[in-house]
Amino acid sequence: MDCVALSPASTHFLTEGKFTCFADWCFVHKARLNLFPLNANKIWKDPQEKLCRRCGRWDETLPPVINHCPMHSDAWQKWHNAILKRNQAAVSFKEKVLSVNQVVDGGLRPDLVAEVGGELFILDVTIPFENRRPAFNQARLRKVEKYRPLINFFKARGWNKVQIIPIIVGSLGAWDLENDGFLRKVATKSYLNLLRKLCVSDCIRWSRDIYIQHLTGVQQYGRNTVEPAQIIGVQEQSIENPASQDGSPASSKKSSVCSEPLSEDCSPQSMPTLPPPKVWGP
Numbered sequence: 001m002d003c004v005a006l007s008p009a010s011t012h013f014l015t016e017g018k019f020t021c022f023a024d025w026c027f028v029h030k031a032r033l034n035l036f037p038l039n040a041n042k043i044w045k046d047p048q049e050k051l052c053r054r055c056g057r058w059d060e061t062l063p064p065v066i067n068h069c070p071m072h073s074d075a076w077q078k079w080h081n082a083i084l085k086r087n088q089a090a091v092s093f094k095e096k097v098l099s100v101n102q103v104v105d106g107g108l109r110p111d112l113v114a115e116v117g118g119e120l121f122i123l124d125v126t127i128p129f130e131n132r133r134p135a136f137n138q139a140r141l142r143k144v145e146k147y148r149p150l151i152n153f154f155k156a157r158g159w160n161k162v163q164i165i166p167i168i169v170g171s172l173g174a175w176d177l178e179n180d181g182f183l184r185k186v187a188t189k190s191y192l193n194l195l196r197k198l199c200v201s202d203c204i205r206w207s208r209d210i211y212i213q214h215l216t217g218v219q220q221y222g223r224n225t226v227e228p229a230q231i232i233g234v235q236e237q238s239i240e241n242p243a244s245q246d247g248s249p250a251s252s253k254k255s256s257v258c259s260e261p262l263s264e265d266c267s268p269q270s271m272p273t274l275p276p277p278k279v280w281g282p
């Protein structure tokens with residue numbers, strides 16, 4: 001609840017009921033209060049009986065179930081891609097997206113590289129569990145450290161200002177206010193307000209899907225689902241994707257279609273396994 005309190009968007013559905021179905025609404029309250037009857041929450045059980053019912057690696061509490069249990073890696077990828085697409089739509093509406101999930105240098109593959117107001121921004125989405133504010137801060141620092149080498153890479157190619165922007169949304173739908181500093185540059189106030197709510201509701205929906213699948217073994221999303229179904233009544237901007245094949249400002253004027261798959265990285269512990277061809281290298 002510490003992270004949830006950061007932004008009113010994290011609880012937008014309480015008063016408006018928008019973008020969040022009743023099942024998700026019921027799920028998120030219990031989840032945020034840690035009231036689910038998972039194995040490790042049954043204090044009278046033996047230690048062996050508290051382990052995860054699917055993988056047996058950790059005590060079965062909500063954070064490992066949603067963010068770590070390997071049986072849900074497919075859902076993490078789709079979940080991450082859903083949040084990335086929301087943010088990509090916001091950036092590409094007015095600004096230039098240079099690459100999406102492409103290897104840049106040294107094997108680093110940020111989710112999004114965009115030119116905004118003549119500056120270069122490296123965006124990466126991460127969805128940590130809401131273990132209080134330090135969890136968000138650590139997730140942000142990890143992303144900045146991970147992509148720090150790219151700053152010099154792009155500066156050597158003519159960009160004067162390069163910034164790394166982690167986009168952080170908690171697994172249970174806590175919106176990190178630090179996201180807003182960058183998103184205000186690319187989105188209007190009203191659209192940013194909508195974007196926050198959509199990301200929050202997306203996260204709650206994916207968390208519930210994973211939780212229910214964990215208990216029942218029944219997959220809650222379609223086999224070919226790339227992102228959650230569009231929420232009825234919400235029309236987002238189309239994603240124009242003028243991806244450049246070079247990092248220099250001059251060549252970024254060229255446009256070409258970026259058809260690379262979106263990132264497979266969902267949480268800090270998962271990594272892409274099959275990178276696409278390198279396109280940013282010297």
Ligand SMILES: [Zn+2]
Nearest residue numbers: 052054055069
């Ligand atoms: Zn497990």
